[in-house]
Amino acid sequence: MSVKLLPLDNFLNSFGNAMHNRMDLSPYYGHWYQCACGGEHVMDSRTSLVLQGYWKVMAICPEDPTYFTNIKVQMFMMVKFKGFKSLCGTRINTAEDQQLLMTVVDQLK
Numbered sequence: 001m002s003v004k005l006l007p008l009d010n011f012l013n014s015f016g017n018a019m020h021n022r023m024d025l026s027p028y029y030g031h032w033y034q035c036a037c038g039g040e041h042v043m044d045s046r047t048s049l050v051l052q053g054y055w056k057v058m059a060i061c062p063e064d065p066t067y068f069t070n071i072k073v074q075m076f077m078m079v080k081f082k083g084f085k086s087l088c089g090t091r092i093n094t095a096e097d098q099q100l101l102m103t104v105v106d107q108l109k
């Protein structure tokens, strides 16, 4: 099962009200997530998280930084971690998309 790739604007919208990432995912390090690149990676201290939505984080692929994934942090009753679920992804392959992403991230709180 691969992660669905969306155009950048749709991908960004999938986060809802996004902000700079403040979620501490260290309790869940060592769990794997599916990446937009088609591979799977382990979440750890080297994972680059750009921003967050509600229980969602945007991760940059550690192997090909043109791929970004919207990863849902699945919880039971807000307390018990149930795993990562990749909702969608995007690939930044134009200067225009790169600029849009940087503009959005710069304007977040």
Ligand SMILES: [Zn+2]
Residues within 6 Å of the ligand: 035, 036, 037, 038, 039, 040, 041, 061, 062, 063, 064, 067
């Ligand atoms: Zn990847």
